Amino acid sequence: MFQPTITVWNRSDDETYTRVLIEGAYWEDNRGVQLRKTGVSPDNGIFVIIPMESAPEGFSVCAQDYMMQGDVPLQPKSAKELLAAGAVMVSAADRLGFGGLPHWEVTGK
Known part of the structure; x- marks a missing residue:
């Protein structure tokens, strides 16, 4: 369904990293603004969709992991x-x- 390949590095408790290659993810560079109580601030980040069918068996991703196109x-x-x-x-x-597409939604900065 999606074409881009991404690499994810899962962080372990001892701060070592395991590389996971995923083919068929959606990567979007976000550029825009974020509304806050104190006003508007820049909000530049990354939004990624990883279909579960594209991820290896037992794959997970969490905060403090890393990713790259x-x-x-x-x-x-x-x-x-x-x-x-x-x-x-x-x-x-x-x-x-x-739903029709079980997936991971991942954001990063």
């Missing part, structure tokens, strides 16, 4: 290494397992 063969030793390569940190992830 494309098949990135990096095996990082630290978050600093991921950020230097241009990866985006996941700020929120929701598993939506209902």
